[in-house]
Amino acid sequence: MRKTAILGIGQTKIGEHWEKSLREIGGDAAFAAMQDAGLEKVDALFVGNMLSPIVNGQNQLGTFFSDWIGLWKQEAVKIEAACGSGAAAFRAALMAVASGDVESALVVGVEKMTDKAGRDVTASLATAADADYEIEQGVSFVGINALVMRRYMHEFGWKHEDFAPFSINAHANAMHNPYARLHEKISIDKFEKSSMISTPINLLDASPTGDGAAAIIIVPAEKVVRQPRIVVSASAASTDTIAVHSRKDPMFLQAAYTSSKRAYEMAGITPNDIDFFELHDAFSIMAALSLEANGFAERGQGVRLGLDNEISIQGRLPVCTRGGLKARGHPVGATGVYQLVEVVQQLRGECGKTQVESAKIGMAQNIGGSGATVLTHILQYD
Amino acid sequence: MRKTAILGIGQTKIGEHWEKSLREIGGDAAFAAMQDAGLEKVDALFVGNMLSPIVNGQNQLGTFFSDWIGLWKQEAVKIEAACGSGAAAFRAALMAVASGDVESALVVGVEKMTDKAGRDVTASLATAADADYEIEQGVSFVGINALVMRRYMHEFGWKHEDFAPFSINAHANAMHNPYARLHEKISIDKFEKSSMISTPINLLDASPTGDGAAAIIIVPAEKVVRQPRIVVSASAASTDTIAVHSRKDPMFLQAAYTSSKRAYEMAGITPNDIDFFELHDAFSIMAALSLEANGFAERGQGVRLGLDNEISIQGRLPVCTRGGLKARGHPVGATGVYQLVEVVQQLRGECGKTQVESAKIGMAQNIGGSGATVLTHILQYD
Numbered sequence: 001m002r003k004t005a006i007l008g009i010g011q012t013k014i015g016e017h018w019e020k021s022l023r024e025i026g027g028d029a030a031f032a033a034m035q036d037a038g039l040e041k042v043d044a045l046f047v048g049n050m051l052s053p054i055v056n057g058q059n060q061l062g063t064f065f066s067d068w069i070g071l072w073k074q075e076a077v078k079i080e081a082a083c084g085s086g087a088a089a090f091r092a093a094l095m096a097v098a099s100g101d102v103e104s105a106l107v108v109g110v111e112k113m114t115d116k117a118g119r120d121v122t123a124s125l126a127t128a129a130d131a132d133y134e135i136e137q138g139v140s141f142v143g144i145n146a147l148v149m150r151r152y153m154h155e156f157g158w159k160h161e162d163f164a165p166f167s168i169n170a171h172a173n174a175m176h177n178p179y180a181r182l183h184e185k186i187s188i189d190k191f192e193k194s195s196m197i198s199t200p201i202n203l204l205d206a207s208p209t210g211d212g213a214a215a216i217i218i219v220p221a222e223k224v225v226r227q228p229r230i231v232v233s234a235s236a237a238s239t240d241t242i243a244v245h246s247r248k249d250p251m252f253l254q255a256a257y258t259s260s261k262r263a264y265e266m267a268g269i270t271p272n273d274i275d276f277f278e279l280h281d282a283f284s285i286m287a288a289l290s291l292e293a294n295g296f297a298e299r300g301q302g303v304r305l306g307l308d309n310e311i312s313i314q315g316r317l318p319v320c321t322r323g324g325l326k327a328r329g330h331p332v333g334a335t336g337v338y339q340l341v342e343v344v345q346q347l348r349g350e351c352g353k354t355q356v357e358s359a360k361i362g363m364a365q366n367i368g369g370s371g372a373t374v375l376t377h378i379l380q381y382d
Numbered sequence: 383m384r385k386t387a388i389l390g391i392g393q394t395k396i397g398e399h400w401e402k403s404l405r406e407i408g409g410d411a412a413f414a415a416m417q418d419a420g421l422e423k424v425d426a427l428f429v430g431n432m433l434s435p436i437v438n439g440q441n442q443l444g445t446f447f448s449d450w451i452g453l454w455k456q457e458a459v460k461i462e463a464a465c466g467s468g469a470a471a472f473r474a475a476l477m478a479v480a481s482g483d484v485e486s487a488l489v490v491g492v493e494k495m496t497d498k499a500g501r502d503v504t505a506s507l508a509t510a511a512d513a514d515y516e517i518e519q520g521v522s523f524v525g526i527n528a529l530v531m532r533r534y535m536h537e538f539g540w541k542h543e544d545f546a547p548f549s550i551n552a553h554a555n556a557m558h559n560p561y562a563r564l565h566e567k568i569s570i571d572k573f574e575k576s577s578m579i580s581t582p583i584n585l586l587d588a589s590p591t592g593d594g595a596a597a598i599i600i601v602p603a604e605k606v607v608r609q610p611r612i613v614v615s616a617s618a619a620s621t622d623t624i625a626v627h628s629r630k631d632p633m634f635l636q637a638a639y640t641s642s643k644r645a646y647e648m649a650g651i652t653p654n655d656i657d658f659f660e661l662h663d664a665f666s667i668m669a670a671l672s673l674e675a676n677g678f679a680e681r682g683q684g685v686r687l688g689l690d691n692e693i694s695i696q697g698r699l700p701v702c703t704r705g706g707l708k709a710r711g712h713p714v715g716a717t718g719v720y721q722l723v724e725v726v727q728q729l730r731g732e733c734g735k736t737q738v739e740s741a742k743i744g745m746a747q748n749i750g751g752s753g754a755t756v757l758t759h760i761l762q763y764d
Binding site: 001002021023044050051053054056057058059060061062063064066071072073074075076077078079080081082084088091092095096098099101126127128131132135235236237238239240241242243246254255258368369372373 | 383384403405426432433435436438439440441442443444445446448449453454455456457458459460461462463464466470473474477478480481482483484508509510512513514517617618619620621622623624625628636637640750751754755
């Protein structure tokens with residue numbers, strides 16, 4: 001496998017961009033990445049997106065964007081793995097460059113959720129779950145996660161307020177990220193008084209969706225002279241059952257465990273070597289489960305890392321350093337690319353007040369469905 | 383790039399499978415390919431599909447199928463490029479194996495179009511075109527192709543009946559393909575009297591959609607001992623503008639030209655070396671344009687190959703040897719994989735009455751949108 005590196009990154013602010021179309025949002029991030037990389041053209045475009053066929057009435061997003069940004073004649077394709085679409089597109093691009101067939105690949109994760117040509121957003125997001133055996137029963141995607149959280153609290157004896165540190169940390173970090181959707185400090189009191197969505201998940205346990213796009217350019221590592229050179233030292237994908245009820249243990253993210261295990265092996269490191277972790281905190285319960293599955297906490301003890309203040313920028317394992325899904329926002333198919341862009345920002349030392357000191361190895365994990373598709377990437381500078 | 387080969391193929395009959403679900407159809411093809419390959423497990427699954435989010439209310443089809451066929455913990459992802467989704471999934475799988483990161487990849491192209499959880503099929507297919515600048519004007523996908531056909535007839539002086547040989551040939555070949563949707567010989571008289579859909583495209587100019595799945599297993603070439611060994615000698619993708627009206631010449635498939643040019647170079651051959659060609663005859667006009675763009679006919683003279691009987695099994699360039707989109711059927715996101723499966727069948731010499739004699743090099747070309755995304759693959763045995 002040819003060694004790969006990141007040459008450029010770009011992103012748009014996440015929000016409700018009523019004044020911008022799907023093409024404009026994706027184009028903005030793509031152009032920013034091209035400019036950052038100093039390239040006018042790339043060989044291939046890989047778009048990560050989940051909802052455009054349903055919400056925007058638009059398929060074929062690869063060519064839709066290659067056309068818009070002037071990459072005529074180049075290769076273009078769309079990758080979809082629900083909320084894991086962004087990292088899945090990144091991995092597909094990585095394979096193309098690693099194979100030697102493509103010399104430069106642009107990855108764009110994009111979502112325009114405030115259009116509503118088709119079904120509403122809750123129904124659209126439900127397509128990430130099992131249509132026949134979960135959604136048909138009337139449960140929503142939040143509902144599935146609420147069932148897991150309730151069971152976890154019961155099983156391991158945690159109270160709802162014990163999850164507060166995840167959201168408080170994410171909101172605190174997002175204050176210093178101009179691209180974040182939410183710029184609002186929250187307290188444990190506010191967390192506990194927030195509106196209930198699906199018991200026990202309240203509004204501050206859940207990440208906000210939104211419109212946004214992030215982009216990354218991948219090239220062979222030997223072509224990068226820029227310092228620090230950020231290389232991709234591991235990429236691994238794994239899956240679990242699509243329906244949560246089919247799992248032996250619904251509180252263990254088996255696919256996260258498998259994919260990070262492969263990634264650690266590929267990078268030749270252990271969880272202890274990870275300087276910071278952009279995890280997939282779609283819901284606060286997912287933050288806890290991620291820490292456990294990836295080797296940072298014992299089973300049932302993921303929330304402990306928050307309570308012990310180990311996840312803050314100065315902690316043992318900073319997470320969601322730019323706000324995470326919770327406060328940076330979760331434009332579903334774009335999220336995985338945002339996470340990777342943020343890892344690059346940390347490794348470049350561009351994060352100002354939320355800069356992780358001496359960050360050399362960063363991990364990003366993007367999850368599709370309730371732990372069904374998991375992609376883990378480890379980036380570092382060499 | 384590591385050399386790759388095909389280890390197994392599988393397919394289901396195309397039709398209206400009211401008795402089978404999306405998972406069952408895709409699973410049937412996947413299991414057939416695994417059995418053909420003699421494998422019980424593969425490293426990764428790549429699913430090609432266009433319509434499931436809209437028509438079946440199901441996203442995340444990679445994991446949906448890895449779960450169903452028992453590939454828990456393995457990698458899985460979905461690729462979408464409208465009607466080019468099948469070959470796009472094949473190419474993504476190819477890159478993964480060629481990179482050295484994956485040792486065996488299963489590609490499943492699948493579509494279940496007779497469900498209708500969401501919008502109707504015509505509206506769903508329109509998502510392949512430009513939602514903002516084509517569909518918003520009220521034109522359908524067939525309508526766009528009809529405009530191109532009408533212009534072509536005017537520009538080059540052909541009559542509607544001159545397109546008949548494409549459909550007649552496809553229907554004749556499908557008679558001997560048990561997996562084909564249509565088993566019905568047609569005549570020029572029947573062709574001319576067929577119901578009009580969108581002038582000048584009538585029912586027999588257009589391919590029937592349907593439910594169906596096809597599957598292929600890709601492995602490193604050095605691992606295959608089975609004879610004949612079918613290797614992938616070229617894979618190339620290219621794009622054009624998504625809206626047809628944005629093209630300098632709407633009657634020239636620029637992306638087909640570019641992708642086949644790259645493919646010929648990669649394989650080290652010329653169009654003359656191609657023994658048969660599985661082309662993307664979604665409409666009869668597309669058959670003519672494909673022959674021209676890929677170097678088999680002069681501009682405006684694609685129909686001549688049909689009239690001169692050069693496209694039949696005994697002709698200079700047999701096309702649609704198993705029925706093509708026109709008669710084998712066009713389950714949109716699955717079509718590209720069907721084409722590749724058929725190329726393998728020819729190279730293995732398994733095609734009975736439509737076997738192309740001494741077939742050694744076969745080409746398949748899959749198109750997304752009206753020539754917007756084009757993928758060309760050349761397979762041969764060595």
